[in-house]
Amino acid sequence: MVLQRFSWPHGGRHASFCGSFTGWREYPMALVGSEFQVVFDLPPGVYQYRFLVDGVWRCDDTKPFVRDEYGLISNEVLVENNAQPVVQPEPPSTRGINMDEGTIFTTMPPEPSSQNPGMQIAVFRHGISGILLHNTIYDVVPLSSKLAILDAQLPVKQAFKIMHDEGLALVPLWDDHQGTVTGMLTASDFVLMLRKVKDSDNLVDVALTIIRNEISSVPIFKSLPDSSGMPLLNLATLQGILKFLCSKLQEQAEGYSLLHNQLVNIPIGTWSPHTGRTSNRQLRTLRLSSPLNSCLDLLLQDRVSSIPIVDDNGSLRDVYSLSDIMALAKNDVYARIELEQVTVQNALDVQYQVQGRRQCHTCLQTSTLLEVLEELSIPGVRRVVVIEQSTRFVEGIISLRDIFTFLLG
Secondary structure (H helix, E strand, O other): EEEEEEEEOOOOOOEEEEEHHOOOEEEEEEEEEEEEEEEEOOOEEEEEEEEEEEEEEEEOOOOOEEOOOOOOEEEEEOOOOOOOOOOOOOOOOOOOOHHHHHHHHHOOOOHHHHHOHHHHHHHHHHHHHHHHOOOOOOOOOOOOOOOOOEOOOOOOOHHHHHHHHOOEEEEEEEEEOOOOEEEEEOOOOOOOOOEEEEEOOHHHHHHHHHOOOOEEEEEEEEEOOOOOOOOEEEEEEHHHHHHHHHHHHOOHHHOOOOHHHHHOOOOEEEEEEEHOOOOOOOOEEEOOOOOOOHHHHHHOOOOOOOEEEEEOOEEEEEEEEEEHHHHHHHHHHOOOOHHHOOOOOHHHHHHHHOOOOOOOEEEEOOOOOHHHHHHHHHOOOOEEEEEEEOOEEEEEEEEEHHHHHHHHO
């Protein structure tokens, strides 16, 4: 347990206090010096609280805050085991007491730039978890969509060609004997995935299932009260969950100051050593002249889905990903080539012939977290490359997995 002091230093004749840990029951506050105070003994965690000052609900605009689904603002505090609460009255302030310094509960929040970065991340993650835990995978199923399914008895070579012709990076496999989907066929490894989720599973569990099992998606089955079967609704992907999450955050973006922080201040993504930033994985890049075999080796060894491709100056030219390998299925190209003799440039040329030139999705270290989230929620965008603006020099890369690993802490 940790002693935590709460104070209202913005004047008034009478003040009381309530919080999520009191069941929102009011507790009187004592006037100590020029401010009202109350102390609670709390277990570590994140809590919301409010002040009732002279009959008016207020929050302290100098402390972290969060806006709930009804638009109401509460202050928020992260209580940690190593907290050093100050229970003695603070030195009297030289400024006069002004009731206007307290923020009326229903007003817009102030600029968030003064909030502590560590607290911003804790508050933001707490809010994200709340959204994802209280919504299920059924909430991200589109009202109208088209879903391709392949017969599990289909020859692998034929299935691979169908996936290429239809532009599919992954498809569910249907077992006619069992009368259900039994796995997933992906462009990376053709491994049957026996992971399934029901429409009642919350989004945190679904996202963690995808991340921990290093898969692209899981099928969503409709929960039925009887045992008559499990109809397939759709595929759950990180991108679908992020798109839903962004729609929720847009409704209350002003309550999460971290959304407006620049990437340079946020521990997320994979970075080049020259940036001075540390990351769990080393940033890999390859040149256009590199053998395709080297590219495929890096994709498998590092267990990543893409490699930024640069010119001799280190400037971004394209991104080669696992799904690009499917272009080699065009007219059985893969059966007529030697990987050691094919360069990344050759492989990209094949890709361009099949699908044309494509856009590289990029951002800057000065881009905000909200901008990156919105970019990655666009269908088909699985990563953004962080570049230096004038030279397009590759500085880092942020993937969908990086986003969810950061959000879920």
